[in-house]
Each structure stands twice: as C-alpha cells, then as structure tokens.
Amino acid sequence: MSRVSDDVSKKNVQIDNKSAKTGNVAAQVGNKSAKAGKESSQAGNRSVKAGNRSAQTGNKTGEDGSSSVEAYDASAQSTAESNSVKKNDTLKKVIAFLKDFDYYYLLAPACILVLFFVYSAFTGYWPWKANPYNSFTLQANAWLHGTLNLPDGENYAYLELAIFEGDYFVSFPPFPSYVLLPFAFFCGLNTPDGFIVMAFAMIGALYAYRLCKEFLGEDRKESSFLLAMLIYLGSNTLFFTMSSWVWFMAQTMSFTFTILAFFYSAKAKPGWSLAFWAMAVGCRPFQILFLPVLLILMIRTWDKNEKGFSFVKKLKTEWYKGIPCLAIAVSYCMLNYARFGSIIEFGHNYLPEFTREKNGQFSIEYLMSNLGHMFRLPVMTGDEGGNRLNFLNADGIAIWLVNPIFILLIITLIYRIIKVRDMDTYTTILIFVLACVHIVILCMHRTLGGWHFGNRYTCDMLPSVLVGILLSMPKSDKFMVLPRLIFIFGFALNLVGTIAAYNYWI
Secondary structure, three states, X not given: OHHHHHHHHHHHHHHHHHHHHHHHHHHHHHHHHHHHHHHHHHHHHHHHHHHHHHHHHHHHHHHHHHHHHHHHHHHHHHHHHHHHHHHHHHHHHHHHHHHHOOOHHHHHHHHHHHHHHHHHHHHOOOOOOOOOXXXXXXXXXXXXXXXXXXXOHHHOHHHOEEEEOOEEEEOOOOHHHXXXXXXXXXXXXXXXXXXXXXHHHHHHHHHHHHHHHHHHOHHHHHHHHHHHHHHHOOOOHHHHHOOOOHHHHHHHHHHHHHHHHHHHHHOOOHHHHHHHHHHHHOOOHHHHHHHHHHHHHHHHHHHHHOOOOXXXXXXXXXXXXXXXXXXXXXXXXXXXXXXXXXXXXOOHHHOHHHHOOOOOOEOHHHHXXXXXXXXXXXXXXXXXXXXXXXXXXXXXXXXXXXXXXXXXXXXXXXXXXXXXXXXXXXXXXXXXXXXXXXXHHHHOEOOOOOEOOOOHHHHHHHHHHHHHHHHHOOOOHHHHHHHHHHHHHHHHHHHHHHHHHHOOOO
C-alpha cells in the first residue's frame, strides 16, 4: 500500500513539476505578451502623436491655404479697384478733353467743305473732275522727265505759256509745281488738283481762326471765328478757292501760305514764318511787300515776352532760322536763270499777249484806266427779262463791294488813331499804306485778272488787312455787330456771284 502511495506521490510531484514548468512558460509568454502590448501601446502613442502633428500640420496648411485665398481675393479686388480707377480717370480725361476742346477748329474747315459741296452741286465742278487748266501738273511732270520746258507746249495755247527761244514754259511762279511733284510722280497727269485746293482752303480757314484767336484771346472765340470766315466766305476769296484752275490754284495756295506766315510771326517763330512767306511769294510774287509786317509782329511778341529784348542780338543768335527761306528763294532764282537767263524772271514777260503789247506787262500807261476798274460799280442793263445789274466779269469791279472787309479796316484804323497811338496803331497804318502801294502796282499791270467775278487780285492783301483789323479793332463785343453785317452782305454777294460766274450766267 505504502509503495503504491509513494508511486502516486512521485507521479503527483512530476505532474506539479510539469505544471510549474507550464506555468513558467505561460508566465514567460505572458511577460512577452505584456512587453508586446506595452510596445504596441507605445507605438499607438507614437501614432497618436504623429496624427496630432499631422493634424496640426493640416491645420497650418489649411490656415495657409485660407490665407492664400484671402490674399488672392484681396489682390484681385485691389486690381479691379485699380482698373476701375484707371477707367474712371480715362473717362474723366476724355470728358475734360471734350469739354475743353475748341470745336471751332473743326467748324472752320467744315464750313469750307460745305461750301465746296454747294458750289459743286450748282456748277458741276466736283473736286474729282479732271482739271483742264493744269499748268502746274504739266510742269511737275516735265521736271520728272528731265526737262524744264513743256515739249508739246504748242498744244496748250490756252494755258498762257511763255515762249522763250522757241521753247514753251509755264509762265507762273513755280511753287505750286513743287507741291504737285509727289502727286505727279505717283499719278502722272491725273493729279487730284480739286482735292489739293480744297485741302489748302480748309487749312487756311483753320489757321485764319487761330491767327484771330492769337490776337483776340481765348475768351473771344466767336469773334475770332467770324473774322476768319469774313476773309474766306465773306470776301471775293470765295470765288478762287473753289477752283483748281491754274490761276486760282496759285492764289489759293498763296493765300493759305500768307496766313500761315502771319500766324507764326505772331507766335515769334521766324523759321516757320519766313519759310511760309517764301512759299507765298513763289505763288504770288507781290506777297513780298508784306515782309515788314511779319518782322514787326515778331518783334512785338519778342518785346512782350522777353525781358531786355534786342533785335540785333536776336538776329545774331537765330540767323540760321532764315536758312529754309533762303533755300526756297535760291531755288526760284536758279530755276528762273536756267529757263530765262534772269534770276528774277518767272516768264510772264514772255507771254504772247505781253510781247505783242506796245507797253509790255507793266506800264504807268495802264494806271488810270485800271484805277477806274478798281472802283467801278455794276451797271444797270435793260433786257427782255427786265432791268438787272451787270457785274462786269472782266478786270474787276469795286473792291469795297466784293471785299467789304476793306471798309472794316478803314473804320477800325480811324478809331485806333483817334483812341490811341502806339506801335499797333502805326503797324495798322503801315498795312494800309502797303495795301495802297499794292493796288497802285496792280493798276500798272496790263490786266486786272481777266475773266472772273469780283476783283480777285486785291484778295492777295486780305490776310494783312485782317491783321490790321485785329490790331486796331475795339475790344467791346458791341463792335462785332458791324463785322456780322459786313459778313452777311459779302457772303451773299460772293456766293451768288461765284455760282453765276462759273455757270456763265454773267
């Protein structure tokens, strides 16, 4: 029994030992599990921390993104506001420009344009029609082909060509052909003469207004406009500015160049003034008479604007500004000498009508009869239609009738002499004297312009007459009633007379 008990006890001990070993193994496994759990917990904690950091980073990124969006929105808003401000500024500038713009700059040439339409509608002489009296185009074309004379000049007897040593030459001063040279180069004999004359008339009207405003000031624009229109629409100027025929093209160009010369002399810009004066002389030689007035106007402006002004000093420092004028004058002399052997001969003395005349082109013998033409009135004639006035369409009628601006000059001059005697008064007297000298010289010419309405030769002095009026007229607006009445009369008479003449009704 005891032996059995011992065996059982031994077996139990073995079992306990095995259980103990199993417990130890289990304990070790538990410890390992605990370590693994601890490590897993630590890893979890690290993951949580990493997650927190990631969340913080995300929050920061979100905040940065929000800031960027806000910054973009702010920038876009600022750009839009800036563009809006710029648009508003541009709009304000445009409105200010339109408000301050002098619309007479457009109205003056527009009046000439409208008048061209009315004239063309009644006469059929539209600006695009071919010019039958195109002497300056023929001359420019001949120059481009290397000859000074017109090779087939015998075919143009109606153009008043000079005949010298068997060759035919254009007998008029040459500057209009200078202007037509580029047109002849591209267009040959089909130069747009009508449009060229129209452009010159429009430019002249614009600068006539600017000339008046230069003397009367910004606050008398309406008066400036009226006086500018008076010498274009209210005078016999209206007759020749509508046509591109050789005689009238030269006179229209001369008229515009003379206005430009006076404008730039009033601005004290001798280079431009003298150059335009030389161009005017190259169209109508008697414009040379008005050089003293140009110089006086320049001195007047210099003396007003420059302290201690000295003409001699000005001449020493600005002499070179006369070079363009001198170059133009030299070109005339060279051309005259090459054609006729004299630097002062433009060719008119070699016109057949003068070579056949006993007294030639100029003579005192013509003086008295032509002076009578200068002041003769239309005559009453009787015909089947009743009595009407004959406006004598050859060699002119009374200058004051077709150019009533002369009456205005006399009135303003008398007013100025009575009111005040200063440099402007004496300048106006000089202008009046030069006009009288001009008339006497014209009356010593064999003809006073041939066929035309009015008295067109006397129109060459109208730019200087306008300057005399500007220097001597009263400053009161009440005075402008007189120029208005003179304009109405002059415009009505010259418009009807011009249309009637070109239609050969008179």
